[in-house]
Amino acid sequence: MQAEVVEQAQAGNVDAFRELVRDAAPRLYGIAxxxxxxxxxxxxxxxxxxxxxxxxxxxxxxxxxxEPWTYRLVVHASYREAKRQRRWMASVRQISVEPSAPDQFGQVLDRDEVERSFRRLSPEHRAVLVLHHVIGLPIREVAEVLGIPMGTAESRLHYAARSFRAAFEADARSTVAWRAPA
Structure with missing residues (x-):
């Protein structure tokens, strides 16, 4: 079914493209x-x-x-947006804190400690974690989506998980120290 819709969209059928977007947009937004x-x-x-x-x-x-092609495009668009954001932040020298948007990926990532730790990761590390652990892609497909060798994807996943764990543990220690009575 999706193959037919993709073929129609390839032929320039705007309604078919709208259908593809309607189906894919929530997943793609979640990745971004x-x-x-x-x-x-x-x-x-x-x-x-x-x-x-x-x-x-x-x-x-x-x-x-x-589908993997669309993932790759949204990941790279997110990288470009992150790079643009870093340049803007450097020029303005401000940090804007916005409330998190509601998301469908569960209560786990809504916790403040996890959120802070996740924000500390680079966009590249966030991408590999999201694609593998949230979207559920096998590491081979993660590598394909990101356009990197499989060994690089495995290494990036390893270091992303290690960095996340270290940041989370540091946040947890500081939270416990802050809450402890004097």
Missing amino acids: YRILRDSTRAEDALQQALVQIWEGLPGLRDIDRF
């Missing part, structure tokens, strides 16, 4: 949000990725690879 941790920037990255999907769709040779 997990990488960027900002709802507005995630929406911007999603819009950039959707434009790239529309423009690149006629050149997609393997229709069965549509």
Whole structure:
């Protein structure tokens, strides 16, 4: 079914493309949000990725690879958005704190300690964790989506998990110390 819709969208059928977007947008937004941790920037990255999907769709040779291809585009759009955000932040020298957007990925990542630890990771580390642990892609597909060798994906996943664990444990220690009576 999806293959037919992809073929129709490749042929320029706007309604077919809308159907693809309607089905894929929540997942793609979730990936962008997990990488960027900002709802507005995630929406911007999603819009950039959707434009790239529309423009690149006629050149997609393997229709069965549509979904991983869209993941790759949204991850790279998120990287670009993160880079733009870093440049902007450096020029303004301000940190804007916005409330987290509601998300569908469960209560675990809503906890403040986990959120702070996750924000400390680089966008590249966030991407590999999101694709593997949240989306559930095997490491081979994570490597394909990110356009990196499988060994690099495995290494990045290892270091991302290690960095996350260290940040989480440091936050947990500081929280316990802060709450402890004097």
